[in-house]
Amino acid sequence: MTGLEIGSLGIVALFAAILFGANVMVALGVVGAAGLAALVGTKGATAMLSTVFFDTTHSFHFSVIPLFLLMGFFAMRAGLGEDMFEAATKWLGNLKGGLAISTTMGAAAFGAASGSSVGTATVFTKLALPEMLARGYDKRLASASIAIAGTLAVMIPPSALVVVYGILTDSSIGGLLVAGVIPGGVFAVLLCIATYLTVMRNPDLAPVTATNVRMKEKLYSLRLAGPLLFVIICIISGLYLGVFTPTEAGGIGAGLTFVLAIMRQRSIRKLELSKTLMDTIKTSGMIFAIIICALVFSKFLALSGVANAIGGFLIGLEVNRWIVVLIIVGIYLLLGMMMDAPALLAITLPITHPVMMNLGFDPIWFGVFVVLLVEIGAVTPPVGINCFVVQAASDGRVRLEDVFRGLLPYIAAGFVMLLLLCLFPQMALFLPESMN
Numbered sequence: 143m144t145g146l147e148i149g150s151l152g153i154v155a156l157f158a159a160i161l162f163g164a165n166v167m168v169a170l171g172v173v174g175a176a177g178l179a180a181l182v183g184t185k186g187a188t189a190m191l192s193t194v195f196f197d198t199t200h201s202f203h204f205s206v207i208p209l210f211l212l213m214g215f216f217a218m219r220a221g222l223g224e225d226m227f228e229a230a231t232k233w234l235g236n237l238k239g240g241l242a243i244s245t246t247m248g249a250a251a252f253g254a255a256s257g258s259s260v261g262t263a264t265v266f267t268k269l270a271l272p273e274m275l276a277r278g279y280d281k282r283l284a285s286a287s288i289a290i291a292g293t294l295a296v297m298i299p300p301s302a303l304v305v306v307y308g309i310l311t312d313s314s315i316g317g318l319l320v321a322g323v324i325p326g327g328v329f330a331v332l333l334c335i336a337t338y339l340t341v342m343r344n345p346d347l348a349p350v351t352a353t354n355v356r357m358k359e360k361l362y363s364l365r366l367a368g369p370l371l372f373v374i375i376c377i378i379s380g381l382y383l384g385v386f387t388p389t390e391a392g393g394i395g396a397g398l399t400f401v402l403a404i405m406r407q408r409s410i411r412k413l414e415l416s417k418t419l420m421d422t423i424k425t426s427g428m429i430f431a432i433i434i435c436a437l438v439f440s441k442f443l444a445l446s447g448v449a450n451a452i453g454g455f456l457i458g459l460e461v462n463r464w465i466v467v468l469i470i471v472g473i474y475l476l477l478g479m480m481m482d483a484p485a486l487l488a489i490t491l492p493i494t495h496p497v498m499m500n501l502g503f504d505p506i507w508f509g510v511f512v513v514l515l516v517e518i519g520a521v522t523p524p525v526g527i528n529c530f531v532v533q534a535a536s537d538g539r540v541r542l543e544d545v546f547r548g549l550l551p552y553i554a555a556g557f558v559m560l561l562l563l564c565l566f567p568q569m570a571l572f573l574p575e576s577m578n
Contacts, residue, residue, distance in 0.1 A: 143180075145181060145445070145446040145447045145448075146446060146447050146448060146451060148177060148180050148181060148446050149177065149442070149443060149446025149447060149448030149449075149451075150448060152173050152174075152176075152177040152439075152442060152443075152446070152448075153443075153448065155173050156169055156170065156173045156439070156489070159172075159173070160481060166432065166481055166482075166485035166488075166489075167428070167431045167432045167435050167485070168435075170432070170435035170436055170438065170439045170485075170488060170489070171431075171434075171435035171438055171439070173439060173442070174435065174438035174439035174440075174441065174442040175187060175191060175438060175442075177439075177442035177446065178190055178191070178438070178441065178442050178445065181442070181445050181446060182445070190441060191438060194434065194437050194438055194441065195434060201309070202389065203305070203308065203309050203315055203388075203389075204309070204430065205389045205392070206302075206305050206315060206388045206389050206391075206392050207302050207305055207306075207426055207429055207430070208392075208422055208423070208426040209389065209392025209393050209395070209396050210257045210300045210301070210302050210305070210392045210395070210396075211257070211258075211302060211422045211425050211426055212392075212396040212418070212419075212422045213255060213256075213257070213300065213392065213395040213396040213399045214255065214256035214257045214258050214261060215256075215418045215421055215422055216396065216399040216400050216402075216403045216413065216418065217252065217255040217256050217370070217399050217402075217403070218256055218258075218261055218265055219403060219413050219414060219418055220399075220402065220403030220404075220406045220407055220413065221406055221407070222252065222255065222367075222370050222399075222402065222403070222406060223248070223252045223256075223262070223265035223266060223269060224269055225363075225365075225367045225370065225406070226248040226249075226251045226252040226367050226370065227244065227245065227248040227252075227266065227269045227270055228363050228367070229248070229360075229363040229364055229367035229368075230243075230244035230245070230247045230248035230251075231244040231248075231273075232355050232359055232360045232363040233355075233360055233363070234247060235355070236350070236354075236355070237338065238338055238341045238342060238345070238348065238350060239283070239337040239338055239340070239341035239347075239348040240348075240350070241270065241273060241274045241277065241279065241284075241348070242274065242279070242283060242284065242287040242337045242341075242348060243334045243337050243338065244270075245266055245270040245274075245287055245288055245291050246287060246290075246291045246294070246330055246333045246334050246337065247330060247334065248266065248270075248291075249262050249263075249266050249288070249291035249292060249294055249295070250291070250294040250298060250326065250327075250330040251367070251370070251371060251374065252265065252266075252295075252370075253291075253292070253294045253295025253296075253297075253298055254295070254298040254299065254300070254326075254374045255370055255373065255374060255395075255399060256295055257295055257296065257299075257300050257301045257302050257303075258295055258296075258302070259292045259293050259295045259296050259303075259483070259517060259520055259528060260292065260527065260528065260531050261292075261295070262291065262292040262294070262295040263288060263289055263291070263292030263528045263531045263532055263535070264531055264535045266288050266291060266292070267285075267288050267531070267532045267535035267536055268535055270284075270288060271284055271285065271288060271532075271535075271536055271539060271540070272539070274348075275539060277349065278348075278349040279347065279348050279349070280346070280347040280348065280548070281539070281540045281541075281544045281548075282347075282544045282545070282547045282548030283337070283340065283341075283347045283348060283548050284540070284548075285529075285532050285533070285536065285540045285544050285545040285548060286521075286544075286545055286546075286547075286548025286549045286552060287333075287337055287548070287552070288532050289521050289526075289528040289529050289531075289532045289545055289549065289552075290333055290521055290528070290549065290552040290553075290555075290556075291333065292520075292528045292531070292532075293517035293518070293520055293521065293528065293556075294326060294329065294330055294333075296483070296513055296517055297322050297325060297326035297329055297510075297513065297514060297517070298322055298323065298326035298327070298330075299319035299320065299322050299323060299326075299377065299378055299381070300319060300377060300388075300391065300392065300395060301319065301322060301513070302429065303483055303484065303487070303513055303516075304318045304319055304322060304509065304513055305318075305319075305388070306429065306432075306433060306484055306487055306488075307487055307491070307509045307512065307513060308509070309433055310433065310436065310437070310440075310487060310488065310491045310492075310495075311491055311495045311505060311509070313505045313506065313509060314506065314574070315388045316381050316387065316388050316577070317506050317574035317577065318506055318509045318510075318574075319378075319381055319388060319391075320378065320381050320382050320573045320574050320577060321506045321507075321509065321510050321570045321571065321573060321574045322510055322513070322570075323378055323573055324569050324570065324572065324573065325510050325514070325559070325563060325569055325570050328559065328562065328569065329514070329555075329556075329559045332555040332558055332559055333552060333555050335555070336551040336552055336554065336555040337551075339551070340551045369402055369405075370399075370402060373395060373398045373399060373402065376394070376398070377391045377394065377395045380394070381577075382573060382577055383577075384577060400413075429484060432484050432485060432488050433484075433488065435488070436487075436488030436489065436491075436492075439488070439489070439492070440491075440492035443492050443493070444492065449492050449493050449496070452493050452497075453493060453496050453497045453500065456469065456470075456497050457497060457500050457501065463501040463502070463503075464564070466497065466501060467498075467564070470494050470497070470498070471515060471560070473490065473494070474486070474490065474494075474512065474515040474516060474519060475515070475518065475519060475522065477489070477490065477519070478515070478516055478518065478519015478520070478522055479519060479522050479523065479526070482520070482527055483513075483516040483517065483519070483520060486516050486519065487512070487516060491512075494512070495508065504567065504571060506570060506571060506574050507563070507567050507570045507571055510563065510570040511560065511563050511564075511570070514556065514559060514560060514563070515560070517556075518553060518556040518557075518560075521549055521552070521553065522549075522553070523546050526545075526546065529542060529545040529546055529549070530542065532545050533545055
């Protein structure tokens with residue numbers, strides 16, 4: 143068999159394994175290792191694998207991930223999401239669809255601290271869903287607004303998924319983290335607009351409760367939400383000004399969030415420190431394993447010639463480069479319905495990233511673009527992991543169908559955001575290009 147035939151067979155085997163329920167990490171590693179053995183023999187494959195493991199795990203970039211995850215776990219354990227939701231409700235609750243809008247803005251701020259789409263969706267399902275349903279909100283609007291709000295966590299730094307992209311593509315992690323600030327903020331506003339327009343069209347979806355909140359109460363609601371926002375601003379501004387590296391930003395963020403958590407809980411015992419550290423280790427290990435196995439699979443694709451063949455085909459279509467972008471969007475949306483974000487990046491980037499670079503796109507811009515794409519996939523059926531998280535955390539209050547049915551205006555907002563990134567690439571590139 144030729145290298146292309148072996149590579150094509152490997153791709154088929156990978157997706158067959160995933161569709162039959164195999165762990166994505168295991169499927170990537172096994173297929174990649176077996177493919178290398180078929181191409182260069184067992185000894186050659188063993189030498190390559192040892193090199194991949196060493197070159198990957200000794201990378202300083204990897205230290206960013208556990209630090210950001212630890213920061214997120216401290217924020218979740220301490221109940222800082224509750225402070226963000228309370229503050230957002232005080233300030234925005236009187237608008238049409240105010241609680242859903244408050245959820246979006248609160249999730250954007252909390253997501254910047256947690257960096258976890260699933261974690262943010264879980265926290266705000268517990269906090270916001272009972273409140274919205276108690277005030278007569280439609281189940282579809284309430285649950286869908288929470289599911290999509292969780293995606294903001296990976297758009298606004300710090301974000302572990304952005305770090306994964308940076309490692310897999312050897313791009314500037316600091317630049318990538320800063321690049322998500324403006325697009326993340328704009329996307330949060332678009333989601334709020336989607337909620338507002340949906341409620342304007344059908345006011346019965348979100349009855350307005352006439353409650354006047356005095357300015358004194360609004361300001362008081364910032365007593366703990368304010369310090370968390372300060373931590374986030376410190377991290378972003380420090381990265382932007384070059385005061386510290388992404389790893390140092392993660393360490394400072396984790397330390398400051400730990401202090402805030404103690405202030406919030408008034409006891410270190412309530413933080414379940416040992417459990418928090420163990421969760422951080424487990425999640426970091428999972429992400430590391432996916433990246434390592436993805437790099438093994440990437441070497442297999444490169445050596446077989448499949449990556450170059452697919453890339454050459456896309457580049458050689460002799461069409462406007464935006465047509466190729468549309469094809470890539472379709473690929474990500476299709477695959478995003480079947481797997482979670484880290485696995486999707488791991489499988490696709492060895493092919494799509496070189497294509498986009500050859501077409502003249504900026505790697506930082508593509509990082510923001512593709513992270514948004516995979517997060518839209520995180521709320522798209524049949525997988526839509528955020529939707530499953532909301533339904534599971536709702537304690538039977540909503541059905542999975544309710545979440546999916548309410549998502550249409552928010553997915554439309556996601557496509558508008560993708561269009562804005564294409565029309566105004568400086569939205570993602572302005573901050574990285576002006577960094578010190």
